[in-house]
Amino acid sequence: MGKGAISKMQSAIKEMAGAINYHLFHNRVRPDINVLYALHHQLAKTARVAKRMKIAPEALEAGRRLREQGFCVLKSTLADSEVNRIAAKADTLLTSSHLNVTPATALSPLSFVRNSLHLCPEIEAFLEDRLIEVLPGFFGSEAQLIRTELYRLYSATTEPGDSWLWHFDNAPAQIVKAMVYLTDTWEHTGAFRLIPRRKSRELQRRGFWDRNQFGALAAELNDSRNSIVVEGKAGTIVLFSGHYCIHKATVPRRDFRDVVVFTFQPSFKFLRDQLQTARTTGDVTWAYHRNPFTGKPMKSSD
Numbered sequence: 258m259g260k261g262a263i264s265k266m267q268s269a270i271k272e273m274a275g276a277i278n279y280h281l282f283h284n285r286v287r288p289d290i291n292v293l294y295a296l297h298h299q300l301a302k303t304a305r306v307a308k309r310m311k312i313a314p315e316a317l318e319a320g321r322r323l324r325e326q327g328f329c330v331l332k333s334t335l336a337d338s339e340v341n342r343i344a345a346k347a348d349t350l351l352t353s354s355h356l357n358v359t360p361a362t363a364l365s366p367l368s369f370v371r372n373s374l375h376l377c378p379e380i381e382a383f384l385e386d387r388l389i390e391v392l393p394g395f396f397g398s399e400a401q402l403i404r405t406e407l408y409r410l411y412s413a414t415t416e417p418g419d420s421w422l423w424h425f426d427n428a429p430a431q432i433v434k435a436m437v438y439l440t441d442t443w444e445h446t447g448a449f450r451l452i453p454r455r456k457s458r459e460l461q462r463r464g465f466w467d468r469n470q471f472g473a474l475a476a477e478l479n480d481s482r483n484s485i486v487v488e489g490k491a492g493t494i495v496l497f498s499g500h501y502c503i504h505k506a507t508v509p510r511r512d513f514r515d516v517v518v519f520t521f522q523p524s525f526k527f528l529r530d531q532l533q534t535a536r537t538t539g540d541v542t543w544a545y546h547r548n549p550f551t552g553k554p555m556k557s558s559d
């Protein structure tokens with residue numbers, strides 16, 4: 258067999274393996290990473306059961322909603338004055354010329370703070386507030402914080418690409434995000450939009466994956482009857498699965514919108530105990546494609 262034929266066969270095999278992986282895991286993450294995540298999750302759940310730890314009924318209920326619909330909205334129990342104090346600190350940082358603040362541009366009307374957990378430790382109050390208690394209700398195990406993002410969406414004259422387009426996160430099924438609004442957020446001030454799990458899966462089965470190629474499905478993606486516009490006052494927490502739910506950012510028509518987004522995965526250890534390390538080492542800047550057992554980066558896809 259000639260070299261050309263061998264390389265053709267190799268790419269056909271690779272394509273077939275990719276298709277099987279997509280069919281099984283509904284993402285384009287490498288199969289070994291998906292399998293490791295599933296195994297890690299099962300073991301973390303077993304460890305929690307073995308420790309006979311109870312999960313509060315309210316956390317179980319939030320976990321059930323998150324599993325069934327792919328999202329759930331929680332209200333912070335922090336006092337308004339406390340939420341305002343955290344939001345004011347975030348505002349000071351986001352509008353400063355600090356080295357770790359990346360300013361907005363015309364193509365990307367978003368400013369963000371790198372090392373946000375370190376520079377704005379006040380945001381941890383949202384973890385203590387609801388998330389530490391609620392996440393085991395979803396995972397059935399402890400949770401680990403793998404990424405923290407603090408950013409502001411500005412209004413713009415054009416709708417940019419990237420996160421402003423309908424998309425799935427190319428992440429294993431075990432990863433969830435918690436977006437906490439730091440400003441009162443309404444439809445016209447850049448509310449987060451999401452298509453619940455069942456409809457998202459239907460659109461995926463019918464061909465939606467690439468945010469730049471929605472073709473015949475554009476009308477359905479943009480039909481407001483299919484999506485949820487998450488509105489809420491500062492302190493509203495949107496827990497969602499970017500793996501299961503198509504979602505997008507929206508350019509505010511007025512003002513701006515500030516959020517902190519925490520990304521979590523299952524864990525064997527208490528979240529509270531891991532935070533002590535995060536506080537001393539600065540931000541937690543994990544990407545999705547890591548070995549969940551060791552934390553070592555793995556090539557994202559082939």
Ligand SMILES: O=C(O)CCC(=O)C(=O)O
Binds near residue numbers: 434448499505507518
């Ligand atoms: O900030 C937003 O509204 C969208 C966030 C998003 O697309 C994401 O976290 O994947």
